[in-house]
Amino acid sequence: MSGFVLSVENLTRRFGGLVAVNDVSFNLRKGDLLSIIGPNGAGKTTMFNLVTGQYPPSAGRVIFNGADISGLRPHARAKLGLGRTFQISKTLTTLTTLENAMVGAFLKRNNLSEAADYAMHVLDMVGLGARAGIKAGTLTLSERRRLEIARALALDCSVLLLDEVMAGLNQKEVESVIDLVRKLNGEGLTIMVIEHNLKVVRAFQSRVIVLDFGRLIADGSPDHVLSDPHVVEAYLGRQHA
Amino acid sequence: MAAFLNIVIVGLLLGGIYGLVSMGLNLIFGVVRIVNFAQGELVMLGMYGAYLSWFLLGLDPYVSALVVVPCLFVLGVIIQRFVLQPLQNEPFMQIFATFGLLILFQNAVLAITRGTGYSVHSELSRIVISVGDINVNLSRLIVLATVIVVAIGANWFLHSTMYGKAVRAVTQDRRSARLMGINVELAFMLTFGVGAALAGLAGVLLAPIYTLSPQIGGNFILAAFAVVVLGGLGSVWGAFFGGFIIGLIEAFAGYYLSPELKHAIWFLVFIAVLIVRPGGLFGIAGAEEVGLREQD
Amino acid sequence: MNKTDIQAMPAGLAGAGAGGTARPKVTTFATELGRIAAIGLFFAVCLFLFRSDPFILNMMAYTFLFAALSTSWNIIGGFGGQFSLGHGVFFAIGAYTTANLYFHWQVSPWLSLIPGMILASIVAVAVSWPTFRLKGPFFAIATLALNEVAFVLATYFDSVTGGPRGMLLPFKAGLVNMVFTSRLPYAIIMVGFLLISLVVAAYVLRGRLGYYLQAVHLDEDAARAAGIDVLKVKLTGMAISAALTGIGGALFAMYLRFVDPPTVLNIQDIGVKFLLIALIGGVGTLYGPLLGALLIIPLESYLRATLGGTIPGINLLILGGLLVLFALFMRRGIFGALQGAWERYRGARS
């Protein structure tokens, strides 16, 4: 348990007969940048939602900063510092960009201007400073993604969970988000990313785990993992002689 | 024992009335995902329609259905097209709009009739069938028969006709229904039209039983909500069985407990169901969730 | 150099982070207090001008009362998006508590405001705790049912509420009894209540609870992801809103000195009027309900005075029409439209 920010122990989740997540265990140290990949339906999102508390695990535990949070509801986990983003971005459209970030900043701050200042700081970090005053409904897709990240950061989260944050972005936008993630990780933020874009995973040059049919089939550096026969098989299917 | 049997009959007949009134409400919510707070007023308009056709054309109410029901259908289409369609993704504003319609219809009729308590004549409503100690008024029996026919008809329509399947597809997921080439807006207009027509039918059949007043819609809408929530929003059988359950509860509470408290009792049942099983007995699982997801 | 100076700093230095762009101004509670004070002053002048005209004073008292009640409803209905039709129940609780304490134990209405508020909040929380899981129309239906149950219970429990006969409060003039012969003191009390509800609403809106309520209204999942306990936030908003509505009920009871179920629990006269005013003024905005009340209440009594006698129901006919038109074309109400125009004007200018 020493030094792990987040550890997942034998996590399992069944939906009726289907075992979406099957006995998955891994640990996350402070400052790690972990990518979770796997074919569609491998259980990535289910595992992600077990960590964020969307639904309780059928078995196994989620330990966060040493505390067992398996039973906590999503908002309680967010309070402890587990920030997350949504694949379909959930933007509070009638509020301004700044106010969206302020909703997160209010977690640790009660004073209005303090929350607003910190929200501004966070918006600057994700490069949305100039767009702070406009209604969030008018932001572009990639800007909305950045706003989601900003809202999570505003919680002073110690671990950031990104759910397919690159989905739907063009190449230039993907690169700018990759730089952002690497910058945040560089500043010491532990990040866990769900991604199925292998180029992104290579760009992160950081640890990768692979899920297939709910099981953890590989854990290591991108080069090692991507050349692992099991992983190739999982992605491309069995290679017939 | 006779009293007990009598109360059961009274409860079933009352259930028929509640079922018929809430059938339209349930159809509209099931497909269009809108709770029409003005449904009671549509029933009231049906009643006044029956009176008008009796007063002007001398039609017996049961015949006037041929005139009143189509008119209500057209009114329903107009309401959906011009009032509710623009508010498709604004559940908040939908409630405001339907409440505005409620006040509008009620006071328009009041302005025209100055609140006179009209009654509709029908030879049929005089006939009473009595079996031993139990007496049943024919017009209530007609209501019961109608609600059974309508429920079976609606069920057959939704399940075995092509158009019915299209409506059910729209119920499950508008986006994919649209992809399948179903004109969703048209489906909504027609469904709201049928919902209003059912209200008109209920109004016509209830006209001989009640004294007309512009406010009578309010008495029905509360019962209709209790029925659809208990029975399950969006399901035809929900309104059907829900009606009988509420009818029986009211009849037993009224006779054995006290007539004053019977309204409070089925409201408490209503709130209990909302909490324990918001989807209702037959409703689509988590109807209250499904109902409200933004389906563009 | 205190906080406000930072905002005025040139772009380069502002913002807590290095190289941060200037933070756009966020309206604070302090600025709202200034505006509310200005409004209070304006109404004080109006009261002074019309101090000898009881008809206008009566109209103003009634307008201020309903502006305050609509502002209170707006806290949970507008900010939090919980469409409640049951606020008439909290209004009635306030009215009956004060009437009972005054009638049976001669407790001064000023004192009985507190138990009235507390009781209203307790009932609000107890009732909405189970129903808050429901969304939009379901919650509205449950509150409609609540209003109906309250009406039946108020009629049935004769000993507590005076039953259908209602309670006629004796005429004992005096500040302590909150009973006066002239309309001016009542108008002053009502404007006081309006200012209190505006201050509370402003404090909520320009603070954490206000942002949390709006987040809950717009997207509950996003709110949970931002660490918001959605149920607790809704209950807090409802408790505050119900407490204020309870005060309104108490003042109404002393103003009328008569409380019976049809008067305090009438859906169209009380329950629906709160949200009708809020919608037409501007749901979810701070001053929308005030604007709505200033328009609707005088309009309604003007219609009643002129048309009421001739064609029965014409005044409600017009209000019903307004409700539909505003829901269709002016969803953000008059205040929202003004705000939109002001932003477009400011946007175009800068």
Add this chain to the structure above:
Amino acid sequence: MMKLTRRAALAGAAMALCLAVPGGASAEETFKVGTINPYSGPLALYGGEVNRGYELAADAVNKAGGILGRQIEILKGDATNPQEGIAAVERLATRDNADAFIGTYLSAVAGAASETALNYNKLYWDTNALATNLTERGLPNYIRSGPYSVSFADVSIDLILNSLAAKLGKQPGELTVWLEHEESVYGTSIAEHQKERLEAAGVKVLGIGAHSYKSIDLTDSVLRARDANPDIWVQTGYVPDGNLLLRTARDQGFKPKATVFVGTGDTKETLEAMGADGLEGLLVVSYPRPDISEAYGPGSKAYLEAYRAKYGEDPIAPQSMAAFVGFKIMASAINKAGSAEPEAVAGVLGSFDEPLRTYETGFGAKFDDNKQNLRAFPTVIQWQGGKQITVFPDDAAGDNKMVNIGN
């Protein structure tokens, strides 16, 4: 009757002269009477009917010299709930400086409106509100000339004890009664008083049933009454619940020896709902109708002619004639007092001692210290062949006879 009005006219004329001389109030300035009734909302029909009674009375009084020598002007104040009652009185008192107020088809409105009128020291004369507490609260400016719920209850009990008992061939002690009433203040207060008087007379009250007038089904109320098998079924309520009870009773085969309705059930609305044969024999205690005998209600025929002449139809409801009479008593009281100030009018009330059968409704005028007219009683009609025939009290009935009771 004549003696009084001539003296009043003389006093009025004198008053007018001295008013005119100082050139203050010009002679042709009218005496404004604010009429407070629901002219909108569900009860608009009945509010309008009461106001018609006032208009007819104003015409009559104006012909006889008006009030305090000034012609009367009717100002309508619409109020469907207490807060609107306050607003209406405020408007009429300040904007149109009404000299006196009269009204009220709704008791709740009467309470609030009369207290507001007190603020302006204006007289509030009530002709139609029934709630007992309106006079018992001792408001200095509130006088009621019409009957109140106790008088309705009393006449219904007198009917049972003095007429029905004999017709059914039973002593009061052997009679059994079921009291049904709608649950608002109107029905409850009448039913309670009926119960007291019946039990005092030794009659067995088998049960009291309350119901909401908005109910969709009243079968349970009817079955409870039928199963108790009373001789007489008494119901106090409004038109919607009354009609539904009658229909359900017919359907359920509940035929008590006598059915007595109190307050409503005597209008075309009930006839339309049940048809003439459905109503045959139903007794209704309500305001006296113009068809009462000339001996009991002198001038009632003239009232009917005046109503038809002015409005081109028969009275919609009997409430208007009671309003008509109440307005005339108010006019004579003000003229006698020489001023419309509440204390002055209250002062002269003691001098009123007109016997029953003085006015068109058969009312007399004698006020107790609560300023309630003790000689204002409703009469009882019976539906015979689709017509409302006054059958009780006997002298009001003239030669009309009660039919098929108990046989």
